[in-house]
Amino acid sequence: MTKALTIIENDGKAAKGKDPNLSAEQLEKLYRTMVTTRVMDERALALQRQGRIGFYLMSTGQEASHLGSAFALQDSDWLFPAYRQPGILLLRGADLDDVVNEWFGNAGDLCKGRQMPVHYSMRSINFFSISSPIGTQISQATGAAMAAKIRKEDTVFMTFMGDGGTSSNDFHCGLNFAGVYKSPVVFVCENNQWAISVPVEQQTASETIAAKAQAYGMPGVRVDGNDILAVYRVCREAVERARQGEGPTLVETVTYRIGSHSSSDDASRYRDQAEWERWKERDPIQRFQRYLKHKKIWSEELEKDATESAKESINAAIKRAEERAEPSIDSMFDDVYMNTTPQLDEQRESLASLEGPAEEEQGAFPL
C-alpha cells in the first residue's frame, strides 16, 4: 500500500524539505479557519439538539483535509463540494449570515429554504450548490473543467467526495471523462473510513482509494488527511498540474469522521470505541497547533481569540437568523424555471387562496 504523505511530525516539526513554507499570515488564517469550523460545527449540533434547527452534519476531524485542499486554489477557481467541507465557506470569506440562514431555511437563506441544513450554495465565492445524492458533483466538476478548457481559461476545479462516493456512478464517469479530456480538475476523496455505518473495507477491495486513479490514466496521491500542510502540498501540486494543462489528479486524504454521520445517527451502535480514540489523538487542529507552536505562531491568546471570536460571530449570526421570517409562501413557486408558467401561477394562486392554518405534523429525520 502506498504510504500517505505526512509533513507535520509528532514534535511539530515539518519533515525535512517538505514544509510548504506558508507565510505567518497564511498559517494564522488557516488556523483560525480550522478553529471557526470546529466551533461552528459544535454550535450547530447544539442547535439541532435543542430543536432549533432540523438537522446538522459535522466535519469535526476533517478540518485539515478540506481546508488544506481548498487553500491550494485561487479564489477564481471553482469548488464542487460534497456536504462535509463547511470550512471552505469560511476560508473563502463567506458571510456568516449566509451560512447560518441556510441552517434555518429562513427568508434570508440563499437557497430560499429549499434544502436541508448544510446544503449551501454560494455563487459569490464560486462554491457550487451542494446536492444530497452522493457523487453527482464529480462529473459536474469535470464538465465545468472541460468548459474552461474549451474556453482556454485557466480556472481550476476542485471537487470533494467521501470514501462512499467512490462507489458512485459519477465517480467512474467523472474521472474517466477527466482522464480522456485532460480536464483541469482535482478530485479530493476524503477517506474518513466510514460511509454512515459501512467501513471503507466493505466499500471497496482496492488497497487504497488513490489506486483507483490508474483506471483513469491519472496520478493518484495518498496523503495524511489530518496533516494540513501535507494536504495543502499535495493539492497544490495537483492544482498546478491542472493549471498547466497536465490534467486531473485524484487525491485521497486519509482521515476520520470523528462525529456520528449526522445529527440523526449514533455511531456508537456500529463503531469501535478504540478506533475512535486512536483517531481522536490525531486531531488535525492539535497537530497543526504543534507546528504553529514550533513556528512560534501559536499562543494561548491566539487560540482563545480564535475560539472566542468564532463563537461570538456565530452566535450573533444565529441570533439574527432566528429572528428572520420563513420564506414567503409565494416563493415556493419561484425558480422552477427562469420564468413562471401558467400551471405554476395557477397552483400559486390556489395555495394563496386557501383558508385556515396549514397542518403541522411531521415524522423525524433519521439520517
Add this chain to the structure above:
Amino acid sequence: MTKALTIIENDGKAAKGKDPNLSAEQLEKLYRTMVTTRVMDERALALQRQGRIGFYLMSTGQEASHLGSAFALQDSDWLFPAYRQPGILLLRGADLDDVVNEWFGNAGDLCKGRQMPVHYSMRSINFFSISSPIGTQISQATGAAMAAKIRKEDTVFMTFMGDGGTSSNDFHCGLNFAGVYKSPVVFVCENNQWAISVPVEQQTASETIAAKAQAYGMPGVRVDGNDILAVYRVCREAVERARQGEGPTLVETVTYRIGSHSSSDDASRYRDQAEWERWKERDPIQRFQRYLKHKKIWSEELEKDATESAKESINAAIKRAEERAEPSIDSMFDDVYMNTTPQLDEQRESLASLEGPAEEEQGAFPL
C-alpha cells in the same frame, strides 16, 4: 504497459511451457466452432443485405476471444454475455433453429419476436438473455455469483463486455461489488479497439483495460485476444480462482472488430484502412489453423468439412425459419408478468377486435 500473453507463435508452435495441451478432440471442436461462427456471421449479414432479416451484428475477428474464454467454463457455469459472442451458443451445443429463429423473430423464436436480431436468450445452456443497454449484464453477473456463493454452490459466472462497456455504470459497480464480496465471476472485456466510431484511446486514458482491475482489488490480465490458446489459458486460471473461492478476475482480450459495428454501420467512414489490414493479418482462425497444422490436426479436408457442414446446417435452419409464421398477435401481451392483468386482457381484446389490416410503414434502423 503490460504485455499481453501470447501462446501461438508465427510458425504455429506454442510458446515454450505455455501450451494448455488440449486434446485433439477439444482442439477440433474449438476449430469447428470458430469456423461455424464465421460462416454464420457471413450468412446472416448476407440475409440482412437481402432484406430478409432486419439487422445483424458480426463477431468476425473475435472468435478466439469469445470462444477461448467460454471454453474455460464447465457447462453448468453461467454466462452473462454482451451481443458479440454468438460462437458461445454453438460451443454450448445450442440448436441452430433456436439461433436462426431469433434473427427472424418468428413464432419459433425463444424470445417470441420481442428483441432485435442477435439478442439471444437460452436458458437450456445457461446463457442469459442479452440486453441492448451496454453494460447492464456486468453487475447482474456479479449478483448471480453472489447468490451462488451464498448458496455454497461452486458455479462460476462469466460476463462479457466491450471496451466501450468499461465506461458504463455497471462496470464500476459490478466489479466493485465482486471485489468486496469475492464473488466467483470472471469479467471478460473484449477490447476490439472500437465502440462504434469511438477508438479505445478516446474511451479511457487508462494504459490498458486490465489495469482497471486494481481499482477493485482484483487481478487484471491482458491477453492476445486473437490467440485462442492464450485466451483459454488465462480464462482457465481465472475460472479456477473463482471456483476455489479466490474471487473475481478481469481479463482483457486485445482483439479487433474486423467488420463494421453492425449491419447499419459503415466503418470505412471513420476507420483507417491500414489499421484494418494490420489486424486482418492476425486473423484468429488462421492463427489457430497454423497451430493445428503444426499439431497435425488441421487438414484441407477438415477445413472444407467444417465450412461445408456449417453452411449446410445454417442454410437448412434459415429455410425452416423463413417458413415459420410470425408470433401470434395475442403473444404480444404474454410474459409482461407471470399472470396477465385485467388491463392487459382488455388491451389484448381491444387489439384482437380491431378491423382492417395493420399499417406497414417504418423507417430504417441506423445502428
Add this chain to the structure above:
Amino acid sequence: MTATDTGKESGMKTMTLLEALNDAMHTEMANDDRVVVFGEDVGLKGGVFGTTQGLQEKFGTERCFDTPLSECGIIGTAVGMAVYGMRPIAEIQFLDFIYPAFDQIVSEAAKIRYRSGGEYTCPLVIRAPSGGGIRGGHYHSQSSEAYFCHTPGLKVVMPSTPSDAKGLLIASIRDEDPVMFLEPKKIYRDLKVKGEVPAGEHIVPLGKGRVVREGTDCTLVAWGAMVQVAEKAAEQAAERGRSIEIIDPRTLVPLDEPMILESVKKTGRAVIVCEAPRTGSYAGEIAAIIAEKAIEYLEGPVARVTGFDTPFPYTLENLYMPDARRVLRAIEHTFNW
C-alpha cells in the same frame, strides 16, 4: 420489536407500520431461505429508519448485509440474484436516491421476463421509503411512484396500514415478478396509524384495493400517507353533511380499476389525492381512467389534490404536501363548480 419466526403463529399484535414491515421480513426470511436482504446500512445498523433491525443478527451476514454506496450495484446484483433463483429484497435508503439504479430497474428488472420470452424471470422486491413529512427537504421527500407505474413489467405497491404493510410485503416477496414496494415514511411510526397485525403468515394479495371508508356522495382515492389526509378531510366533510367514500388502491400497478369505478359510479364524484408533483402524477392516470370509463356517471369535474409542480421544498414542506384543507376544498369543488 418482536419478530415472528414461523408461519405457524396466530393471533394479532399491535404494531407500527415500520414494525409490521420488519415482521414481514422476519417471517419470510424464516420461511424461505432464498430471501436475502441487502442495501446501504441495513446490516448492523438495521437501516437508517430501523426497518431491517434484527435481521442480520438473526439470519447472519450472508442473508442480510451492507453494500457499497451504489444503488446501481444494489439493483444490478439483485437482478442477477433474482434471475439465478433467489428472492432478493433490495433496500434503497430513500426513494430519492433510486435514480442511479433506474436503468437496472426499467431496462432490466422490468423487461427480463418479456424479452427472454419467459425463459428468465426476476422475482425481486425493491423497498424504498417514499414521500414527505419528515422535514427531509429537497432530496429526502419525493414521491416518484409515477415513474415506476409507467414501466410495464413492474408492479407498484404502497401500504397505508401496518396490516397491509405486512401482508403486501409478504405477497410482494412471493410474487414472481419485480415489485416496487414504496413505504410511506411519514407514517412509519405514526401512533395514529399503529394497529393490529396478524402474526405469522399474512398475505394481502396484490391488485386488490381497500375501501377505507364507505360513503355515497364523493369518492376519494388516496394511497400511502395520503390515506390519513383523506380520512381527516372525510371527517370534516361529514360534519358538513357530505358522505365520502375512500378507496386505497394499495397496489398502484396492477390497479384495482373495478373498485374505483364502482365507487365513482355510485358517488358520481371523484377526488384523487397524491403527494407527487401534479403534472404526470399517477393521480392523472386514475382521473383519465374515470374520464374514459365512467364519464356518464360524473356529476362534477374529476379533481386532483397533489404536490405542486416544483421540486420539494424544505421549510414550507407543510404547505407543499396536500392536507385536509386542500382535499376538503376539492371535495366542495366537485359539488360547486
Add this chain to the structure above:
Amino acid sequence: MTATDTGKESGMKTMTLLEALNDAMHTEMANDDRVVVFGEDVGLKGGVFGTTQGLQEKFGTERCFDTPLSECGIIGTAVGMAVYGMRPIAEIQFLDFIYPAFDQIVSEAAKIRYRSGGEYTCPLVIRAPSGGGIRGGHYHSQSSEAYFCHTPGLKVVMPSTPSDAKGLLIASIRDEDPVMFLEPKKIYRDLKVKGEVPAGEHIVPLGKGRVVREGTDCTLVAWGAMVQVAEKAAEQAAERGRSIEIIDPRTLVPLDEPMILESVKKTGRAVIVCEAPRTGSYAGEIAAIIAEKAIEYLEGPVARVTGFDTPFPYTLENLYMPDARRVLRAIEHTFNW
C-alpha cells in the same frame, strides 16, 4: 445537406425533419460560441442517424466531440458545463439509453435552479431520438416522455414537422433551463413530413401548441410521429362526415392547456394519441386536465389511444404502435359509447 451559417439569411428551404435539426445546430453554433455538441459518435461519424453531420468539420473538435460510452458522464459533464456558462447540447443516442443518466437529469439538471435559490442555472439541451417505427425492437423504440414530464424543472419538447423541429430546437438552445428535446425518429427522413423551413434564425416559442387541422366534432391531441397518424385518421373520419380538429402541443411541459381546452370546449370530444405504454402515459395527464377543467363540455368519454402496457416488441411493432385504425375507432367511440 446545406447548413445555414448566420441568422441573416432568409427564404425557405425544403428539408427533412433531420436536416432541419442539423440546420438548427449549425445556426446556433455559428451564432453563439457557448454552444457545444457532444455525445457518442456525434463527431466524425455525425451521429448514428446523421443528425450532427458536418458539425465537427465546421466547428472543430472542441465544439463537437465524441464521448466515452457513458450517458451518466455525458449528462453529468453537460450539467457542469451549463452551470459554468456554456450552452451544451448533449446527444443521447437513443432515448432508451438515457437511464444511466437519469439521476443527473432528474436530481441535478432539473433542480439546480430551485435548490440554489436561483444562484445557479442549467441551460442544457438533451437531444434524443424517441419512439418506434424503425424496427428497433425492445430497446430502440421506447417513448418515455412521461418520466420527464413528471419532473418539475425540466421542459419537454417534441416536434412533428421540420419547421417546428428547427424553431423549437433553437428556442430550446436559447432557453435558460434544461430542455428534453425528443426527436420522433420514425419521421426523421419521412418524405411525407419533409417541408419548408425558414433559413437562418427561426424560433418557435416553447409552450405554444399548434392547430394542425381545424374541425368541429372531435379534438385529437397528438405529438411527434403520432401527428401523422392523427392526420390520417382525421382524413378517414372526414370521409365519414366527422370534422376533426388536431392539436399538436409541441411542448409537453409547459403544456399549452388553453389551446387544448378551447378546442375540446368547442368540439365536446377528445381523443389523445400517444405511443407510450398506456398506464401513466402523458395521454393520461391531458385526459385528466380535460376531466378537471372542461367536464361540462364533454359529450363523450375522453379516449386514449396509446401503446400497450407491455415492453416494446420487435416483430409486431406495427401492431403495438397506435395506427389510424385505432384512432378512428376511438373517435367513433366518443360518439357512440
